[in-house]
Amino acid sequence: MAKLQDLARLVEGHVVGDGSVEVCRVAPIDTARSGDLTFLSNPKYRSQLTVTEATAVIVPPGIEVDGKTTLVCANPYLAFAKILTHLQGPQFPEIGVSSQAHVADSVCCGDSVSIHPGCVVGENVIIGDGTVLLPGVVIYDNVRIGKNCILHANAVVREGSRLGDRVILQPSAVIGSDGFGFAPDGSSYYKIPQVGIVVLEDDVEIGSCACIDRAALGETRIARGTKLDNMVHIAHNVQIGEDTVITAQVGIAGSSKVGNHCTFGGQSAVAGHVTMGDNITIGGKGGVTNNLKTEDAPQVLSGFPAINHREWLKAAMTFGHLPEMRKKINQLEKTLAQLQLEIEEK
Amino acid sequence: MAKLQDLARLVEGHVVGDGSVEVCRVAPIDTARSGDLTFLSNPKYRSQLTVTEATAVIVPPGIEVDGKTTLVCANPYLAFAKILTHLQGPQFPEIGVSSQAHVADSVCCGDSVSIHPGCVVGENVIIGDGTVLLPGVVIYDNVRIGKNCILHANAVVREGSRLGDRVILQPSAVIGSDGFGFAPDGSSYYKIPQVGIVVLEDDVEIGSCACIDRAALGETRIARGTKLDNMVHIAHNVQIGEDTVITAQVGIAGSSKVGNHCTFGGQSAVAGHVTMGDNITIGGKGGVTNNLKTEDAPQVLSGFPAINHREWLKAAMTFGHLPEMRKKINQLEKTLAQLQLEIEEK
């Protein structure tokens, strides 16, 4: 429960109507009931404002709703997220170190750390204040984990990895698995030991079953604020910049570098040893095979190999006409040959 | 060991030959030995019937085999599956709640529940009769699991998820991980709490390392009888209908709706906020980007963006001719221009 005027302060907005009303939940505009707070982030749903049962609505400036209390702020979607976080409170109660976890004596834990049953934490691990290890998490030796991280159930962090503050690992995420490196030895392959590490900087989130491979030598690094969705594959020695968003099932091959503020659509990919600049967006299923420099304007690419998105879209729309085009070309050749013959005969 | 006549009753078929013979195993037609039951689902393998060592063969009506006992039934493949299930018996012996599992006091278990060592089950979880949790399964708080479910090793079910009866999770499946939702906050991203849940209805099966994200608000729902293969990604707020089959490495993006009896080939995908009707098949690697309505006849689509499968196939077969086509077009332009010139000169 929170008073609307307190929530307004939280999100740097102001209340139009009675700021003392209390809300207990945030709900979508079409299912909100009395006591709920809802939000209008897309003006096209404005007509729903008059019928929603919600007690109050978060709106952008310039939207007035007769007989409805509104919380006006510049970015309603962000305000919704912040209020939701506030109302949710701490996700996992502090439980300390469970007697049913297996924590090496040399582990160094900060204040308010929670280690749930079934976790295994190796030698010389450092865990920062307020960090939570949900059940079944395995931390190998010599890992450093920052403050207020959440490592969900069955996540694995292998030896020597370094996680910053507020890092979130979804369930079964794997940090620091061996890079895929083999030296040909006659007709077989000899495994190249992967002795580098993984560094996840502050505010990085890694999705379920996503896998970040350790470097062969040196580091695989994901910079501050970058978010990875489920089943993303990051190969050894990859470097990813800040605030980059990588959606599900994307793969980035070995030693590639991705800039800041890039966005990857689902199932897209980057080949090995490629360098991409900042502010580049790769469409779903796209595949980057060449270095990409940042232009002044943000760049969007699609297709495989990835080309300018608009060009790709036009080409993709034409793709279904290929057989008809081929037929026409053959027909044109015949017609033209015949015409040439006619002219020669004249 | 089972008598053929008893198996015939089980599958609503009848025996031609000696129904009292006993079989102990089901085996493929080319490796079956004496004592085995085999099956003919595809008539093109009919010639193998005469050489198989199997004691008896499941056949469709109208197939006679000299000197071989047959079990005749309408759907031999289904009969084979049912007999295999019968001969296999219960897969996991009932073991009760292991003293080496960590089960909260508030957990409510039905009859004949098995919880293996290394499982962790949170507060207020309800587990139905006959359900089995294999080792290392982690269940967060407030989860409801129906009857006769099998949750394989290291599967994770996050808070508030609801599983129906006879749900199967393969190893390391993840149910209820956070949806991938972030609100832009200047140049960074602010995590949107994902406070919705996941609902898996009766008879749903989820493959290994498949990930079903919880809704931002509301539900992510997979309806009765739908089967997901390994490493399928289902994003937040997705709704999937009944008896839909989704093969490995498919991704369905946020808030999309998929109908009943749909089929997805490997590595295919659906973009966000798309609605697909019933009885639609998407070919391997296909990508759906627009709403698809069910037509009277079943629909098959392929390619990215997905188009009619036959058209796509023809276009895909023409794809390799693109350079030759381009050359021909340029040649035609030249020839035509020259011809125009010749005519003008005449």
Next chain:
Amino acid sequence: MAKLQDLARLVEGHVVGDGSVEVCRVAPIDTARSGDLTFLSNPKYRSQLTVTEATAVIVPPGIEVDGKTTLVCANPYLAFAKILTHLQGPQFPEIGVSSQAHVADSVCCGDSVSIHPGCVVGENVIIGDGTVLLPGVVIYDNVRIGKNCILHANAVVREGSRLGDRVILQPSAVIGSDGFGFAPDGSSYYKIPQVGIVVLEDDVEIGSCACIDRAALGETRIARGTKLDNMVHIAHNVQIGEDTVITAQVGIAGSSKVGNHCTFGGQSAVAGHVTMGDNITIGGKGGVTNNLKTEDAPQVLSGFPAINHREWLKAAMTFGHLPEMRKKINQLEKTLAQLQLEIEEK
């Protein structure tokens, strides 16, 4: 620490310079310091040899470096891998069977086996000498594991699977999950019990969150020396040959056969019931839908459906020109029709 002359013996090379110098680490040529050994595998980086601070350099025959001690051998990359392995030493100290692991009484362990806390090992499992099970590994009943295997944290091996010697499973790899098999039963699906097994031969490596499904009947088999990267999906009854390399997020559908010494680029796929010969390379995102025979020379295919790689590359480069080509064809048709008209009128 190792003397260079001893390392030379290990890799069948020889030292030019002082063989008694000691090195303690292998480092990349641009970051190597005094005390480090570095390597030159690609002659294009030769200029860096004069500036590197490394104590010694592994080089191929014919490369001389003024004032620098060199270890000359035929295959510097392989030598680098072998020396790295030697300097690394055993990765995981022998710890025996942890009292915090849950190991059935019927398990048969060889010498020097390590079973870490939180592992669960089922009935009648056989584990060979020197094998290591990291924390959280779950082994179902009747599994056989060879010598000197490493099973990383939270890997799962289901019932009856057989692993050869020196097999490596990265974290959360899943071996022996159910194949995806269902018999249509009216409008629903009936699960076909998957009663076959998985066999991983000697020296196989399986990446993080990769899933190898058990056979319906019979075996799914991955032959000696084959390496799978993260999140690879191998369906039921697949057979993969020796020394084949399958990079991340590849999917091989049911009952397909892949030969020896094949290579798969990231996110490529093989459809079900396809047979591929030896020495075939499939490019990233490629999809094999037909049987492929080995030719005398190694074969490279790309695209979906996969075609000769060079042809695909040319066609892919032409793809963006499709709209322009279509426009030209339409223009040609018009121009030609007009020309025909003109000629007729003459």
